[in-house]
Amino acid sequence: MGEWFAALTGLLASHGVTTPPGEFLAANEELSLVYLPREFQYEGATFDETFIFVGPCVNDRVFMGAWQPPTDGLPVVLISLGGIFNELPDFFHTIVRAFTDQPWHAVITVGNGIDPAELGDLPANIEVHRWVSHSTVLQHAKLLVTHGGTGSVTESLGLGVPMVVIPQSADSRPTARRVEELGLGRHLEQTEPGPELLIKTVEDIAADSRIRDNVAAMRSTYAPPSAPPEPPTRSRNTCGASSSSRGRRTPPMRARELAVAGAYTLTPDIHTDERGLFVAPFQEPTFLEAVGERFSVAQINYSRSARGVIRGLHFTKTPPGQRKYVYCAAGRALDVIVDVRVGSPTFGKWDAVELDAQSFGAVYFPLGVAHSFAALEDDTALAYMVSSSYVPDQELAIDPLDPELGLPWPENKPILSPETGRQRASPRSPRRACCPVTKTASCKRGIAGALHRHCAATARRGPRRDRLPGPPDLCDADRAGPRRRGRRPRLGAPGRGPPVPRP
Known part of the structure; x- marks a missing residue:
């Protein structure tokens, strides 16, 4: 953590900011952009008009690796633990066992955490990459299995894909609970669920039309504003979203x-x-x-x-x-x-x-x-x-x-x-x-x-x-x-x- 704060201090200094990192992160600026739908944010209605909920901003990160849709006709599921919590070879072996001989095409990304060769010979319906553009895969996917990182969850919301969230850290557990509370997917408490539980959860979500409808509804609630709004007058006593910020709709x-x-x-x-x-x-x-x-x-x-x-x-x-x-x-x-x-x-x-x-x-x-x-x-x-x-x-x-x-x-x-x-x-x-x-x-x-x-x-x-x-x-x-x-x-x-x- 000390190395992270040192890097942040250097970054701030390079832009002429002398505020200590802790104070900088805790400050409330005159205008804050929040890359979540307001409905997804806990107590979202209590944030005043200085917080603009623009929702997920998704782009094709093709530099992370090209990917072609499969030709087997199976529905695609993307499995990723992000860039930090991927040193779990047992978890990825569980994933392989869960999806072997199942009517799913599993795309697994492992980053630098493990060598894909450690997973051995894979069946035709499972592919493993170190890196691949998640947004490209999610455009073809019916489901995402994720650790609950903010980037993965917002990207999935932005592309309308339900989720199985398996949190690997304390800060991702509230996100996992929110996904389940809003009916956008399921939250598995186990950090390393067994293959039977995992595949059953995936199949249950895929068959649940209510979850698909909830994801589509959530996707329709956010949007970046068509033009940058005027900075609002600062008021610490206001509570609740203004009609202007609540009324913005997605393109x-x-x-x-x-x-x-x-x-x-x-x-x-x-x-x-x-x-x-x-x-x-x-x-x-x-x-x-x-x-x-x-x-x-x-x-x-x-x-x-x-x-x-x-x-x-x-x-x-x-x-x-x-x-x-x-x-x-x-x-x-x-x-x-x-x-x-x-x-x-x-x-x-x-x-x-x-x-x-x-x-x-x-x-x-x-x-x-x-x-x-x-x-x-x-x-x-x-x-x-x-x-x-x-x-x-x-x-x-x-x-x-x-x-x-x-x-x-x-x-x-x-x-x-x-x-x-x-x-x-x-x-x-x-x-x-x-x-x-x-x-x-x-x-x-x-x-x-x-x-x-x-x-x-x-x-x-x-x-x-x-x-x-x-x-x-x-x-x-x-x-x-x-x-x-x-x-x-x-x-x-x-x-x-x-x-x-x-x-």
């Missing part, structure tokens, strides 16, 4: 750009009360600010799918092209976007987002990209707003299971449409197919190879070249100028692009 929707240029995921706030919930999955002001243009709706589509169904990859001839806005109305789906736009800076890249009917997150697909999804639960329902009406002759498709794409589908046997099944059963086509992109050997790999195989399969269904109108931008590959024999220009690499930091 109704948050947008984040995906690894495919021009594509976004958008997450709305959910408002719950004793009647149920209300949510607006599409909100034009946020969409317009993120994308830069309005979304004109020509048609609304709705699909319901059994678990294991894969639909797509579909895209529309450009022009006119088609933009999509997709959200999950029931169940859970893995939504995939692939950039098939030759000349795009992310051509050949893909990204995947898990959508569900708890968060009501949505994905926006710009013109020219391909869309597919896998239903992760029975009766999964997706709603699509599209910018153009359905015209069969304009619709194009790629085999979603083409191995060169390497898309992260669940490992269970997929259920495909008869059309997709016939295409997969067809032999590979001759090299020179009808699509302009496929006229050269340079287009036989990655996304271009997948397009080549699609066009060849379509050619077998009819001899006319004009029945196979690839998007005009696909022709750019043939207009790029002469190529020397034997050289293979690289048009794009399959696989997910680098993560894009949250704005």
